[in-house]
Amino acid sequence: MQDIRSVLERAQNNGVALGHFNVSDLVLLKAVFSAAQELRVPVLVGTSEGEREFMGVRQVAALVRALREEYDFPVFLNADHTHTLDSAVEAAQAGFDSVVFDASALPFEQNARLTRQAIEALKAINPAILVEGEIGNIGTGSEIHELATDLSKYLTTPEEARQFVAFTGVDVLAPAVGNMHGMSQKMVAGEMKKRLDIQRIAQVRAAAGVPLTLHGGSGTDDEDLRRAIDGGISVIHINTELRVAWRSGLEAGLAAGDHQVVPYKVLPFAVASVKQVVLARLRLFNDGKQTSAEQKTGVASAV
Numbered sequence: 001m002q003d004i005r006s007v008l009e010r011a012q013n014n015g016v017a018l019g020h021f022n023v024s025d026l027v028l029l030k031a032v033f034s035a036a037q038e039l040r041v042p043v044l045v046g047t048s049e050g051e052r053e054f055m056g057v058r059q060v061a062a063l064v065r066a067l068r069e070e071y072d073f074p075v076f077l078n079a080d081h082t083h084t085l086d087s088a089v090e091a092a093q094a095g096f097d098s099v100v101f102d103a104s105a106l107p108f109e110q111n112a113r114l115t116r117q118a119i120e121a122l123k124a125i126n127p128a129i130l131v132e133g134e135i136g137n138i139g140t141g142s143e144i145h146e147l148a149t150d151l152s153k154y155l156t157t158p159e160e161a162r163q164f165v166a167f168t169g170v171d172v173l174a175p176a177v178g179n180m181h182g183m184s185q186k187m188v189a190g191e192m193k194k195r196l197d198i199q200r201i202a203q204v205r206a207a208a209g210v211p212l213t214l215h216g217g218s219g220t221d222d223e224d225l226r227r228a229i230d231g232g233i234s235v236i237h238i239n240t241e242l243r244v245a246w247r248s249g250l251e252a253g254l255a256a257g258d259h260q261v262v263p264y265k266v267l268p269f270a271v272a273s274v275k276q277v278v279l280a281r282l283r284l285f286n287d288g289k290q291t292s293a294e295q296k297t298g299v300a301s302a303v
């Protein structure tokens with residue numbers, strides 16, 4: 001079984017990106033896993049602090065571990081946007097493969113100092129754990145916002161990226177490059193797309209010297225995502241698109257039977273709806289062709 005580090009390296013070498021999908025329940029987890037399994041590409045499952053609080057830190061770790069072991073499949077678990085050291089340590093102790101330590105709301109130097117401390121503590125628990133740090137402002141909340149906020153003045157500069165990585169020693173960096181969390185109502189309706197600063201991605205990647213993660217990928221223009229991968233993005237986070245699909249699938253499941261109260265007859269509608277989104281995103285991140293994705297990521301030989 002490959003570890004998360006070698007899967008990430010292989011993705012970089014082959015010009016593809018790993019899909020990172022947030023889950024808050026078993027419906028989302030089933031949808032994400034089944035899509036990755038169908039396409040035979042590795043996948044990252046993410047849980048934010050709120051999502052972990054709902055599912056249980058050790059419980060979600062046990063679910064993902066059970067899938068990885070039973071199917072001998074490269075599915076990994078990330079502690080997304082972790083704001084305190086205690087909560088990062090809890091995730092590392094529960095067996096998470098990676099942690100996004102997010103002190104990006106603080107001034108740059110404080111962020112760098114706290115991130116460095118977190119890395120030290122987390123690697124002491126598990127030397128193989130990947131730690132990601134974040135700089136710049138990409139907004140908060142993977143939900144539907146009335147309007148898209150203009151975050152263009154908070155974009156990450158190559159110099160900040162270089163300094164942050166050199167000081168902290170993060171394994172992965174999350175920059176602000178035109179991405180943002182959540183989706184506006186126009187994006188949900190498909191009338192508007194997020195656009196990325198591709199040139200900046202390439203400059204930040206070169207200055208950082210470590211793989212980059214794109215947060216807030218929901219609602220982003222497909223072509224921009226492809227070009228972002230070429231520019232040096234190795235992991236792409238999708239959450240809000242899944243939540244939108246979760247809700248519409250759930251509504252369809254409830255509407256299908258007036259007196260239906262059997263969860264395992266209602267919830268498969270939601271699984272199917274979310275799975276379609278995950279399939280489409282994984283195809284795009286892995287170059288749009290299943291066979292090519294298999295060759296490029298080498299997962300076919302690993303599963």
Ligand SMILES: [Zn+2]
Pocket residue numbers: 080081181215216237
């Ligand atoms: Zn994020």
